[in-house]
Amino acid sequence: MNITLHMLTDDPEIAVLAERYWAIDADGRFQERVRDLLPFRDLRQSSQVTQLLREHCRVFDENQRCPRCQAAIEINSRSAVRSSLAGAHRPCDPCAARLGEAMLQARAQEERDLAEQLQAYMQAQPVSAPSYSALADDSALLLLALDAVLAPRLCTAEFRTTECHGLAPAHVPQFLDRLRLAGVLREEPSKASEGTYYLKNGNLVGRPASKVYALAPAPSGEALPALIKAQHGRLFDDAPRLYDLWLDYSVADCMAYFEVQAALYAHELFEEERAEICSILRVGLEHYCVAQLWSVIWRVVRDAASLARHTYYNRAKAAATIPGKLRRYIERARREALEVRCWRRPEQQPAGTLGMVFEDLFGLSENSAGSLAWAAFSHRSETWACLPSEPETGALARRLMIRSLSADQALASIKQVGEALASGVPLEHALAQALERLPDPAALAG
Numbered sequence: 001m002n003i004t005l006h007m008l009t010d011d012p013e014i015a016v017l018a019e020r021y022w023a024i025d026a027d028g029r030f031q032e033r034v035r036d037l038l039p040f041r042d043l044r045q046s047s048q049v050t051q052l053l054r055e056h057c058r059v060f061d062e063n064q065r066c067p068r069c070q071a072a073i074e075i076n077s078r079s080a081v082r083s084s085l086a087g088a089h090r091p092c093d094p095c096a097a098r099l100g101e102a103m104l105q106a107r108a109q110e111e112r113d114l115a116e117q118l119q120a121y122m123q124a125q126p127v128s129a130p131s132y133s134a135l136a137d138d139s140a141l142l143l144l145a146l147d148a149v150l151a152p153r154l155c156t157a158e159f160r161t162t163e164c165h166g167l168a169p170a171h172v173p174q175f176l177d178r179l180r181l182a183g184v185l186r187e188e189p190s191k192a193s194e195g196t197y198y199l200k201n202g203n204l205v206g207r208p209a210s211k212v213y214a215l216a217p218a219p220s221g222e223a224l225p226a227l228i229k230a231q232h233g234r235l236f237d238d239a240p241r242l243y244d245l246w247l248d249y250s251v252a253d254c255m256a257y258f259e260v261q262a263a264l265y266a267h268e269l270f271e272e273e274r275a276e277i278c279s280i281l282r283v284g285l286e287h288y289c290v291a292q293l294w295s296v297i298w299r300v301v302r303d304a305a306s307l308a309r310h311t312y313y314n315r316a317k318a319a320a321t322i323p324g325k326l327r328r329y330i331e332r333a334r335r336e337a338l339e340v341r342c343w344r345r346p347e348q349q350p351a352g353t354l355g356m357v358f359e360d361l362f363g364l365s366e367n368s369a370g371s372l373a374w375a376a377f378s379h380r381s382e383t384w385a386c387l388p389s390e391p392e393t394g395a396l397a398r399r400l401m402i403r404s405l406s407a408d409q410a411l412a413s414i415k416q417v418g419e420a421l422a423s424g425v426p427l428e429h430a431l432a433q434a435l436e437r438l439p440d441p442a443a444l445a446g
């Protein structure tokens with residue numbers, strides 16, 4: 001034992017008491033029990049003596065050294081004494097104070113940096129949305145779904161990501177970010193709760209789930225409700241963009257089910273594995289509908305769970321096999337034309353307003369495979385409707401149908417083709433003549 005005492009009083013009796021309290025014999029044991037030091041003046045309890053000595057005497061254990069400056073560490077109880085030289089787990093008090101000060105300064109600097117970066121981030125956002133009439137079809141469709149979730153507050157107040165749960169079964173932050181990137185939504189960092197934004201390696205990061213958004217004002221200063229209402233009257237004929245949004249939505253619908261199943265079997269997955277599963281499902285959706293992929297997910301997750309019980313497997317290893325199993329199963333099902341059963345939509349997983357908009361506008365649901373979705377989008381536009389393998393008459397007929405419907409001339413076109421055929425005009429010419437009579441939407445747009 002190697003104890004140094006620093007008396008903070010001139011009282012000789014207290015100094016003697018302190019010497020006796022901390023005196024140690026050759027075997028490293030305290031020479032006297034605390035209660036043997038009693039009574040001391042009017043003190044009759046051990047705890048009172050201990051308290052008195054703490055007030056008037058600082059004790060340093062020379063066997064414990066500060067890891068930063070090697071000074072002896074201050075102790076305040078007998079139990080803290082070390083019998084042999086050892087590095088202390090904590091720094092000495094002066095070093096701790098200096099460290100605390102440095103940490104405070106670093107935190108204050110970090111807060112200033114964060115405020116500066118947030119300010120720059122807010123200023124970099126566009127002041128107003130791009131023209132609402134020039135919005136791409138996917139943004140317009142998403143906007144209608146968001147309006148349905150927040151009705152009637154979308155145009156009047158900020159909203160949190162957590163208020164938009166009803167938009168889609170999963171991936172709501174990604175859908176909102178899609179609208180932000182399109183300039184329709186503005187992030188409102190000043191309205192978000194503390195901790196939403198932070199710096200990671202000096203870069204500004206926001207927690208997607210706690211972000212706050214508001215609708216970007218219209219450039220013309222027009223009333224937002226009227227602009228949103230006008231989106232209902234769109235033709236919605238940009239097939240590639242609509243298809244891309246539909247795939248994103250359907251992947252989210254699959255992943256909501258996947259997360260429930262994975263939690264049921266306590267599978268823990270890394271973000272990279274989740275991203276891989278999303279990619280596999282996205283490709284799978286070109287041939288299978290969401291309801292079929294639910295049954296595939298159910299099978300694959302259950303198989304991985306039974307694997308976890310094998311001797312050479314554990315939960316983490318078994319969960320890591322899920323992406324590979326999923327990919328192999330979908331590939332095999334396609335190659336061998338296996339029947340993939342459809343699951344019914346789980347009760348606790350509603351389609352969300354985005355799903356409802358797809359159903360209302362295009363008749364698509366969890367039972368629609370990608371080929372059907374593409375057909376539903378592409379049949380609205382001559383640009384996307386024609387298939388390269390189609391014979392010329394087929395392409396003409398398809399174009400005639402689309403153009404007749406958009407010009408509200410369906411009956412007149414059929415009559416004209418019928419009359420032309422009756423008078424002996426070949427089919428191809430009859431179709432071409434009827435097509436010529438109708439206004440060309442591409443020419444009108446140009």
Ligand SMILES: [Zn+2]
Nearest residue numbers: 066069092095
């Ligand atoms: Zn120190």
